Amino acid sequence: MASDRSQKEPQHHSTLEEIRSTRLEKVEQLKKLGLNPYAYKWEITHHAAELQEKYAALADGEEVDIEVSIAGRILARRVFGKLAFFNLQDETGTIQLYLEKKKIDANMTDLSGAFNHLKKLTDAGDLLGAKGTIKRTEKGELSIYVSEYGILTKSLLPLPDKWHGLTDVEKRYRQRYVDLIVNPQVRETFRRRAQITAGIRRYLENRDFLEIETPVLQSEAGGAEARPFITYHNTLEMDLYLRIATELHLKRLVVGGFEKVFELGRIFRNEGVSTKHNPEFTMIEVYQAYGDYQDMMALTEDLIKTVAKEVIGEAKVTYGEEIIDLETSWRQETMHDLVKEKTGLDFNEFKTFEAAKTASVEAGIEIPDDCQSIGKLLNEAFEQKVEETLIQPTFVIDYPIEISPLAKPHRSKPGLVERFELFIVGRETANGFSELTDPIDQRQRLEAQAAAKAAGNLEAHNVDEDFLAALEYGMPPTVGLGIGIDRLIMLLTNSDSIRDVIAFPLLKSQSAAIKSFDYDSGNKILRVEFNNGSIYKYHEVPESVYKGLKETPSVGQYFNDRIRDKFGFDREV
RNA sequence: GGGUCGCUAACUCAAUGGUAGAGUAUCCGGCUUUUAACCGGCAAGUUCUGGGUUCGAAUCCCAGGCGACCCA
Numbered sequence: 001m002a003s004d005r006s007q008k009e010p011q012h013h014s015t016l017e018e019i020r021s022t023r024l025e026k027v028e029q030l031k032k033l034g035l036n037p038y039a040y041k042w043e044i045t046h047h048a049a050e051l052q053e054k055y056a057a058l059a060d061g062e063e064v065d066i067e068v069s070i071a072g073r074i075l076a077r078r079v080f081g082k083l084a085f086f087n088l089q090d091e092t093g094t095i096q097l098y099l100e101k102k103k104i105d106a107n108m109t110d111l112s113g114a115f116n117h118l119k120k121l122t123d124a125g126d127l128l129g130a131k132g133t134i135k136r137t138e139k140g141e142l143s144i145y146v147s148e149y150g151i152l153t154k155s156l157l158p159l160p161d162k163w164h165g166l167t168d169v170e171k172r173y174r175q176r177y178v179d180l181i182v183n184p185q186v187r188e189t190f191r192r193r194a195q196i197t198a199g200i201r202r203y204l205e206n207r208d209f210l211e212i213e214t215p216v217l218q219s220e221a222g223g224a225e226a227r228p229f230i231t232y233h234n235t236l237e238m239d240l241y242l243r244i245a246t247e248l249h250l251k252r253l254v255v256g257g258f259e260k261v262f263e264l265g266r267i268f269r270n271e272g273v274s275t276k277h278n279p280e281f282t283m284i285e286v287y288q289a290y291g292d293y294q295d296m297m298a299l300t301e302d303l304i305k306t307v308a309k310e311v312i313g314e315a316k317v318t319y320g321e322e323i324i325d326l327e328t329s330w331r332q333e334t335m336h337d338l339v340k341e342k343t344g345l346d347f348n349e350f351k352t353f354e355a356a357k358t359a360s361v362e363a364g365i366e367i368p369d370d371c372q373s374i375g376k377l378l379n380e381a382f383e384q385k386v387e388e389t390l391i392q393p394t395f396v397i398d399y400p401i402e403i404s405p406l407a408k409p410h411r412s413k414p415g416l417v418e419r420f421e422l423f424i425v426g427r428e429t430a431n432g433f434s435e436l437t438d439p440i441d442q443r444q445r446l447e448a449q450a451a452a453k454a455a456g457n458l459e460a461h462n463v464d465e466d467f468l469a470a471l472e473y474g475m476p477p478t479v480g481l482g483i484g485i486d487r488l489i490m491l492l493t494n495s496d497s498i499r500d501v502i503a504f505p506l507l508k509s510q511s512a513a514i515k516s517f518d519y520d521s522g523n524k525i526l527r528v529e530f531n532n533g534s535i536y537k538y539h540e541v542p543e544s545v546y547k548g549l550k551e552t553p554s555v556g557q558y559f560n561d562r563i564r565d566k567f568g569f570d571r572e573v
Numbered sequence: 574g575g576g577u578c579g580c581u582a583a584c585u586c587a588a589u590g591g592u593a594g595a596g597u598a599u600c601c602g603g604c605u606u607u608u609a610a611c612c613g614g615c616a617a618g619u620u621c622u623g624g625g626u627u628c629g630a631a632u633c634c635c636a637g638g639c640g641a642c643c644c645a
């Protein structure tokens with residue numbers, strides 16, 4: 001019998017494409033057997049972790065005659081002649097399946113050769129349902145002694161290497177689903193992320209804050225200094241901006257009479273990508289009427305402590321080499337004092353900008369061109385010399401007015417505002433201030449921003465007249481807070497890149513990878529086939545461009561520069 | 574934006590400028606206590622792309638793509 005097979009064409013089963021086609025054949029074989037390779041349902045009675053916990057004390061070789069049914073993904077197979085062991089993973093963990101020919105064939109009488117089909121037609125990566133009893137093997141592994149199985153979904157693509165797992169960082173982010181399958185700690189990170197955001201909402205709802213959703217698409221970006229994404233509404237024929245903050249709309253709600261509001265949502269900033277920045281990220285903004293920044297610092301501290309305790313179990317966090325103590329009362333220092341402590345410079349003493357600049361240069365502070373006031377210089381000194389040293393939670397308070405256009409002037413310190421920022425592990429984690437409620441003062445500050453925009457500052461914005469109108473109706477004394485949720489989650493999950501806490505971080509798109517192209521000179525249509533199998537037809541493409549593409553040394557580069565996004569197209573495949 | 578490093582079989586990695594290899598996975602055969610199962614066998618490559626130098630390039634040079642890290 002073996003000799004018949006050996007005379008067949010040599011089989012090639014190595015590349016992805018070939019593995020996939022082998023598995024597609026298995027799909028067909030399952031269908032022929034009357035088994036649906038893409039099943040509708042499997043009744044689950046238990047999960048892996050639950051069973052592991054419940055039967056932790058079961059002795060080696062012992063069995064428990066309780067029928068259980070579970071489902072999950074096959075992570076590993078160890079197959080013998082008439083016996084097999086599979087490791088099955090569900091959302092909670094893994095458990096071994098003890099698969100014996102005798103037992104399975106005796107129970108699955110409708111399917112002759114049930115055990116052999118299981119051996120031949122399943123692969124690591126398939127989703128499998130199994131019913132059976134509990135048994136700890138003689139080697140000590142808690143198992144389900146399977147009487148019946150169901151192939152629930154046939155997987156067509158192989159899982160990553162079982163030794164090394166998925167180590168390619170890029171692939172982990174680009175194909176997060178694979179990362180999640182093979183790296184349990186990644187699932188734990190996102191589980192914890194969900195617990196953190198749920199905990200924050202619960203905390204605020206318990207204190208009568210109301211979450212109200214505000215627009216993502218805005219005709220004026222505002223509420224922060226950042227470059228916005230611009231998009232276009234076709235039927236209204238207008239440019240729209242994706243929000244860079246929720247601030248100005250939440251304040252409108254406070255004007256409208258809501259005393260405690262918040263929104264936890266996605267913010268978009270058209271800026272670079274780094275371990276600390278993703279162009280879309282999650283922020284919570286909280287506004288409370290009739291309070292000031294001291295009230296909000298108290299709330300911020302209590303909120304973060306409470307959530308950390310709920311999620312981690314204690315208000316102590318290990319982050320890299322550091323142990324962050326969230327429990328003891330958080331330090332509160334003025335920006336002036338901290339700068340003085342680290343640099344020896346007392347910014348209260350400087351009478352002129354020139355004097356401050358000279359002293360700062362001596363202290364080793366680099367001064368950018370647009371830094372033209374004592375306040376901005378103070379902030380530079382803070383960012384360059386202090387920020388990264390603030391490891392344990394620290395509220396920095398009383399910021400220069402120049403860098404805080406929406407904050408209320410300090411009640412006793414001229415030139416400053418009642419603002420705080422929270423720093424943990426050297427990173428800005430939260431920002432809040434007594435809100436500016438004087439509409440005339442606010443107009444002046446926004447007009448200064450608009451002037452900066454007109455002068456070319458891409459992070460400045462036009463005056464939001466409607467927001468000013470709202471302030472003119474009267475906003476109560478109010479304090480506001482913003483927390484960078486991703487950075488908080490990084491802290492509470494001990495992650496050093498923001499990409500580790502965003503399920504699908506933004507990545508540069510991979511190269512066009514053009515397979516082939518041809519040109520219809522009569523209709524001026526350039527037809528391009530990509531390596532991923534898709535085919536696009538570009539219209540009104542001049543023959544010169546086609547010739548250029550034909551002659552260029554780098555097709556992909558030429559395509560990106562001269563064709564992509566330059567011509568209308570439709571997609572053929 | 575700048576710098577450093579990387580890109581070789583599906584995966585993880587080798588290969589003095591001189592025949593591109595190994596382990597794992599896949600595929601075939603065997604196997605009733607494995608858990609990185611084991612034993613035997615087959616197959617698997619546009620060395621990221623495009624140029625250049627050379628008798629000869631995975632290796633050296635140039636340009637580009639993508640990524641990681643650091644800096645601003």
